[in-house]
Amino acid sequence: MTKVELYALGTSTTLESNKSLQEIKTFLNTHLKLEISEEKSGIHHAKEGTAFLGYVVQNHTSAHKVTVHSKVFTRVGAAVRRSMKERIQLRIPERKLSEFCHRKGFGDYEKAKPSCNPIWLEVDDEEILLGYNAEMRGIANYYALAAGAKRRLNKLMYLAEGSFLQTLAGKHESTTSKTASKLRQGRDLIVTTRTKDGKTRSYKLFKLRNWKPSPPKDDVDTQPTKGTYLRSTRSSLQQRLEANVCEFCGKEGGCFEVHHVRKLKDVKGKEGWKQIMIARRRKTMVLCNECHDKLHAGKLSYRPKEF
Numbered sequence: 001m002t003k004v005e006l007y008a009l010g011t012s013t014t015l016e017s018n019k020s021l022q023e024i025k026t027f028l029n030t031h032l033k034l035e036i037s038e039e040k041s042g043i044h045h046a047k048e049g050t051a052f053l054g055y056v057v058q059n060h061t062s063a064h065k066v067t068v069h070s071k072v073f074t075r076v077g078a079a080v081r082r083s084m085k086e087r088i089q090l091r092i093p094e095r096k097l098s099e100f101c102h103r104k105g106f107g108d109y110e111k112a113k114p115s116c117n118p119i120w121l122e123v124d125d126e127e128i129l130l131g132y133n134a135e136m137r138g139i140a141n142y143y144a145l146a147a148g149a150k151r152r153l154n155k156l157m158y159l160a161e162g163s164f165l166q167t168l169a170g171k172h173e174s175t176t177s178k179t180a181s182k183l184r185q186g187r188d189l190i191v192t193t194r195t196k197d198g199k200t201r202s203y204k205l206f207k208l209r210n211w212k213p214s215p216p217k218d219d220v221d222t223q224p225t226k227g228t229y230l231r232s233t234r235s236s237l238q239q240r241l242e243a244n245v246c247e248f249c250g251k252e253g254g255c256f257e258v259h260h261v262r263k264l265k266d267v268k269g270k271e272g273w274k275q276i277m278i279a280r281r282r283k284t285m286v287l288c289n290e291c292h293d294k295l296h297a298g299k300l301s302y303r304p305k306e307f
Contacts, residue, residue, distance in 0.1 A: 162176070
């Protein structure tokens with residue numbers, strides 16, 4: 001039986017929470033044949049938060065809200081009004097950043113003191129920079145979903161940069177300040193090397209100010225276009241017309257029309273009807289009157305219905 005971890009956040013009473021947890025355990029065990037990992041599962045108050053996949057999931061009151069006698073108010077100009085909403089946020093735990101800093105040899109996280117990483121002393125300068133970039137960019141991308149990610153990662157990135165400079169200084173038997181002056185170009189630290197054909201190549205150290213997290217997608221819950229049309233065994237246009245079925249919405253009976261394109265290679269886009277024609281490799285498509293009118297009006301849905 002597979003073990004799973006169960007986390008619950010809420011503000012209800014302990015009795016209600018335990019009752020709900022027991023019902024969930026029973027359902028998972030009885031219907032899904034899943035066993036709860038007791039040592040990693042539990043109930044936590046939303047304000048205290050809980051650890052999940054390296055993040056802390058926690059209830060948060062924004063900075064423009066004030067609390068009076070355990071009641072939350074939102075400030076609107078000089079006045080305040082009662083607010084009933086708090087937001088669930090993903091936060092970066094300091095403990096994880098400290099462990100990462102120690103594991104990668106960046107230095108002492110608690111004292112904010114960078115240190116040289118001896119494992120990089122035997123490789124080229126550009127390899128050292130690319131190695132640090134990989135570590136810095138990797139953890140930044142992992143915590144991109146957290147609230148205030150750049151602000152919370154600043155200390156770790158400072159230690160990584162200091163560790164990089166100390167490592168290069170140790171390799172070339174120089175000082176950190178001299179190494180920084182040598183590599184600094186504007187606000188960036190750049191390592192320049194020369195290739196075999198005499199060309200120069202530059203490598204820039206990763207900086208949070210140049211890092212742009214991927215924007216959240218609005219359509220993450222959108223169902224994908226289902227290829228139900230591929231189940232059809234009809235090939236000729238006459239057979240498809242005689243079937244009296246719209247090849248997009250699945251409507252049966254009524255009046256049907258044939259949409260025709262000049263060249264299949266001209267059909268490009270994410271619209272559902274275009275994907276159907278591309279998948280079937282057909283320049284024709286049997287549609288009901290409603291779908292055909294919507295297609296020419298540019299309003300045909302992206303998701304065809306099953307039939």
